[in-house]
Amino acid sequence: MTNEHRKSEKQTNRSLLLFVLLLSVVGAKDVVANAPPRPNILFFYVDDMGWGSIGPNAQAARKAKNLPYVRTPNLDQLAAEGINFKRGYGCHVCSPARSSLQTGFHQGHTFADRNDPDNAKKAIRADDVTIGDALSDAGYVTGYWGKWGYGGSKDKTNPVIENVQTLPTSHGYKFVLAELHHVRAHTFFQPTLWSAPAATKSIGGLELIPNSMAEYKNRSYPNTPALQNDANYPTTAYCDDAYAFAALDFVRKQGQNYNQTGQPFHGLLAVQIPHAPFGEIATLPDWDNAYADDPHYKSLADQTRQWAAMVTRIDAHFGNILAALDDPNNDGDTSDSIADNTLVVFQSDNGGPSGKNNVELDANGGLSGTKGKIQEGGIRVPLLMRWPARITAESKLKAGTNCDMVVDVTDLLPTFCELAGAPVPLGIDGVSIAPALLGSGQQRHREFIIHEAGNGQSIIRRNHKLVRSNNSPLKLYDLEADRTETSNIAARHPQLVKELETLLLGERVAEPRGFANTYHQWTGQDGAKTSDADNWTDYKYANEGISYMTDDGAPQLSWTARIANTSDQPRTAQVDADMEVLGLEVSGNATENANQSLILGPKVNLTGRNEIRLMPDATLTVNGGVVSTLRWIDLHAGATLNGHGSINAIIYNCGSVIATGAKQTAFHIDGDYHQSDSAKLNLMISGNKPAIQVTGAANLSGALAITIAKAFKPMPGTSYTVLTANRISGEFANPRGEVIGSDGSRFIIGYSKSAVTLSVK
Incomplete structure (x- = not known):
């Protein structure tokens, strides 16, 4: 993909954002009815x-049994006031976890699918839309502090930018204090860290500054846990102290x-704690003072004591930042609480490593395996949310409960977007x-999650x-029966x-290193065929x-493909042969009221493995073919799905579905059908066969319209079945x-x- 096409990809997302925000202004009922103010989003x-x-x-169970335990009072309070997702998942190691977090793609599709020495140069691409991109474009003030892991060299003394x-x-991140290489x-105690905004013009808007706590001494900052005012605090800061104070400053100011x-903010504090090396914390003043009254502490191994002190230290930093939410101007009055x-x-990137801390403090909670492994101990992570x-x-x-809902690291980007x-x-x-967090709307079902690790893959x-x-x-x-994975069934x-x-x-987990999804735009003329490679942009990732x-x-399964009409005239594209992509979006030119049609020929299969998205002024016409996804087809307001054929997907209809099969069932939907209150369903009556058969549930709302087939005359007093489903809820809103x-x-x-x-009346 050329730079021009990368720019087009970003512009497409920004144009869609403007459309969504415009709907919120004019009060589009299905999008923002009774919507609460957008939340600030703070991520530890x-x-x-x-x-x-x-x-x-x-x-807590260890404490109750009078066993040694690690102290996390602020995180425990966060859980008591929020939700503890007991089936939260990260990745098996650091680099893919950060890539999956930011891009929403799992390891089979994200470019950084493992800890590769070159990941720092190439992991997140210009085309990838990250949490920072999405929230910045949505008007959030954004900040990132800590281990980013990509874009810089690992040289300790004189690191350089290697991939802008x-x-x-x-x-999308405006305020930054970060490390750009995971080895560094x-x-x-890195001597320097990367900072933005840069004081002077610089590559990528970042500059190197000393890793120091000097600006936080003898001022209105908490002295615990860093003890930065202690004469023995080192000149080069313990970096997580610096990250935490930069985040604290941001939360106070943006609060x-x-x-x-009313401008919301998003801050992501991605600390290095409790990653090795453990012993460096022991060089700090009163580093284990939090355990001074613990009778078990001194009997533990050095590594265990250091690890516990690291965890409790960062927990205290989290507590300081949470206190800033209650009192942004730091005057002791919480009437300004946000x-x-x-x-x-709160989440961890992966499970805990093997070592004394896991043995003596049960850091992985009895799960089998450790960091780097495909077992639960390597990929299941603590996950808390409070709102x-x-x-x-x-x-x-x-609030205050445990939840068994499976939540993957890739789920956070779309959650924050919504x-x-x-x-x-x-x-x-x-x-x-x-x-699920809002307690309203349709919670979409996630069929499965996948992971890769050095010792295999899992679903x-x-x-x-x-x-x-x-x-x-x-x-x-x-x-459920075997959390420790001891019984192979x-x-x-x-x-x-x-x-x-x-x-x-099918999720591409067996592909070689460096495999990832790719981004492609339609360039075909009116009536062109999707099977012709000349009608699509090529993709190239280079640095x-x-x-x-x-x-x-x-087109192929790894593609994220867009067919967009940018002209002022209606356009069509012909699916003339089986087409399979990861995600497909079709959009018309809403400004010019110019439709973009995608026409599926007879006996042709169209597959968008993760989704098919029909945007305003887009039409998908099915002429006896098969449309499939593992998830859903989204019809936005102004989009249309019409014709006859098989649909192997969940349909979310906020536009129009027109079933026009004469003398036969027009659409056989193998999945659920959901219709919003602004949508329309137009069914044809041609006899006794229903126009639509749904194997799953049909959730009805909006309008129903009826087309009478040619040469068919409804008889007074006669009833016709027009839609069947395994379960029907709701009703159409026809007067x-x-x-x-x-x-x-x-x-x-x-x-x-x-x-x-x-x-018939």
């Missing part, structure tokens, strides 16, 4: 902190700005949990986990094993003359429960548990 991200390292997952397109400042983050202007409408998220305005004792997800009113990037693997679907290891038989575990469920392995391999990956030819057919016939709409019928 730690490094190598195992699932069992917080009170509600393991440490992968920097935090190139992806293998000490807590006051939020109170004055805590209620701030979503606070007092929405998560309460009365909300659906109740809460901020920003478009979710196309084709990503993550699924927004915003409806988790509900309670079952399939593990595929190199040169080893497939293993299947029931995580693969032999008892051969069909399930086969099904899960097919899904897992400083080095080409990391290229992708050309006809008086009636609908007038295209020939003037009047019908009364009737509902049963599994059918919609029309009775």
Whole structure:
């Protein structure tokens, strides 16, 4: 993809954002009806902190048994006031976790699928839409502090920028204090850190500054836990102290700005604690003072004591920042608190490593495996969320409770996008949990999550986990009954094993290093064919003359593909042969009211593995073919799906579905059908066969319209079944429960548990 096409990709997302924000201004009912103010989003991200390292997952139980335990009072309070997601997942190691977090793509699709020495040069691409991009474009003030891990060299003394397109400042983050290479983050005493905004013109908007706590001494900053005012505090700061104080400054300043202007903020504090090296903390003044009254502490191994002190130190920093939400101007008066409408998220990037701390403090909470492994101890992580305005004792997800909902690191980007009113990037693997947090709207179902590690790959679907290891038989575990993965039940469920392995391999986990999704734009003329490679942009990811990956030819499963009409005239594209992509978006030119049609020929299969998205003034016409996704087809307001054929997907209709199969069922939908209150469903009556058959649930609202087939005349007193489903909820909003057919016939709409019928008046 050329730089021009990269620019076009970003402009497409920004144009969509403007459309969404415009809808919020004019009050589009389905998008923003009764929407609360957009929340501030504050994210605490730690490094190598195992699932069992917080009170509600393991440490409180250890304390109750009078066993040694790690102290995290602020995180435990966060859990008590929010939700503890007991099935939160990260990745197996640092680099892919950060890439998946920011881009919403899992390891089968993100460019940084493992810890590669070159990841710092190439992990996040210019085309990738990150959390920083999305929230900055949505009007948030953004900040990032800590281990970014990409874009800079690992030289300790004189690091340089190696790839501008992968920097935090190139992806929406305005205020930055960060480390740009994960190897350089293998000490807590880097002499310099990267900072933005830069005081002078610089590459990527970043400059190197001394890693120092000097500006935080003898001022209105808490002296605990850093003890920065102590004469023995080192000149070169313990970097997580510097990161935490920069975040504290940001929250205070932006909290006051939020109170004055209503502009929300997003801050991400991605600390290195409790990653090795552990011993460096012991060079700080009173480094383990938090455990001075613990009778067990001195009997623990040095590594365990150092690890515990690191965890408790960063917990105290989190407490200082949380206090700033309650008192942004730091005057002791909490009447200016912004805590209620701030979503606070805490998560670790991966599980805890092996070592004495895991043995003596059960840092992974009894889960099998450790960091770097595909077992639960390597990938399941602590995950907390607090949002007092929405998560309460009365909300659906109740404050102070544990939740067994599976939440993957890739889910955070789409969640933040939805809460901020920003478009979710196309084709990503993550699924927004915003409806669950809000207690309203349709929570979309995530069928499975996948992970890669040095010792294999896994897929988790509900309670079952399939593990595929190199040169080893497939293993299947029931995580509900066997959390420690000790009982392989693969032999008892051969069909399930086969099904899960097919899904897992379809997520491209077995591809070589450097494989990733690619971005492509339609360039074809009116009526052109999608199978012709000349009608699509090529993709190339390069930096400083080095080409990391290229992708050309006809559409394939790794593509994130967009067909957009930028002219002032209607345009069509012909799906003339089977087409399979990761994500597909079709959009017309809403400004010029110029439609973009995608026409699917007979017996042709169109697959958008993760999603198919029909934007305003887009039409997908199915002429007897098959449209499939593993997830959903989204029809936005002004979009149309029409014709006849098979739909293997969940449909979310905020536009129009027109089923026009004469003398046959027009659409067979293998999935659910959801219709919003602004949408329309137009069904054809041609006999006794229903126009639409839904194998799943049909959730009805909006309008129903009826077209009468040629040469067919409805008879008075006769009833016709027009829609069947496994379960029907809701009703169409037609006045008086009636609908007038295209020939003037009047019908009364009737509902049963599994059918919609029309009775001729």
